[in-house]
């Protein structure tokens with residue numbers, strides 16, 4: 233079978249290098265470094281995106297009305313929670329399915345979803361996955377704040393770990409039991425922290441989280457403590473923008489924190505990682521800015537490091553890995569990726585070595 237090539241650049245651990253992928257039919261047989269053969273498409277090949285924080289369960293409620301974090305997402309009576317109580321299961325599952333297929337089309341390989349609604353919430357995302365090639369890490373949360381360690385251990389055996397709202401929403405002892413139940417089974421424990429109001433970083437880190445979400449209201453000392461504890465932080469720039477919050481990515485990186493990106497609530501924005509990394513780049517400009525390669529790294533390699541807690545995804549770019557091909561126009565592909573490309577420029581995605589043109 234004749235071989236064809238796609239792309240002119242690769243985004244690797246070291247940044248952009250000349251390179252392309254070699255195909256036999258739709259099978260990726262090799263990721264090659266060096267100058268692309270004549271006729272290879274003008275595109276950059278990136279590792280598949282990792283969307284490190286979603287709540288796709290509220291996609292059915294898109295678009296959310298304007299309001300504060302408290303009014304829109306806080307349990308138990310924020311807009312989101314009122315909507316969750318009134319929508320049908322079919323409505324929720326159909327919207328989740330659409331969000332997952334949106335991720336597949338726009339180059340996301342894996343996502344970490346925080347699920348509300350207890351074990352029923354876990355069942356709903358399982359029902360919405362279908363034949364999708366996208367990997368979901370499902371982090372559930374209990375419905376009762378007095379659940380025993382035994383009940384929490386039973387619960388977490390149904391999913392990949394706990395994804396908790398913030399400290400103030402739960403009794404301390406419940407959070408401690410949930411963290412313990414997750415560790416006992418080698419599962420993840422993630423929690424939102426210091427989104428609008430600064431929370432005590434020692435109390436947060438005392439829960440031994442695998443990662444935190446937001447930290448937008450944290451002090452510089454808090455960020456250093458998180459960096460020293462080697463706890464990654466997932467930042468959601470478009471969700472922050474919706475609520476008028478500065479994502480503070482340059483400050484997080486300066487403090488030495490591993491930063492990954494997530495698209496947050498499906499009712500606020502679509503789970504599209506190219507959009508998210510462009511927002512990360514744009515919204516960081518007033519705070520000192522990000523190098524384009526750093527912005528792309530947030531959506532690719534850093535998310536993979538968060539996932540490495542489960543060791544099911546690597547940071548390598550190789551032919552058997554998940555890849556996304558983004559079309560470009562000029563000679564500086566990274567500037568285009570962070571400022572001008574969108575899902576319309578995703579030419580193809582590869583899952584486990586098989587290329588699918590979009």
Ligand SMILES: [Zn+2]
Nearest residue numbers: 287424445496
């Ligand atoms: Zn969230």
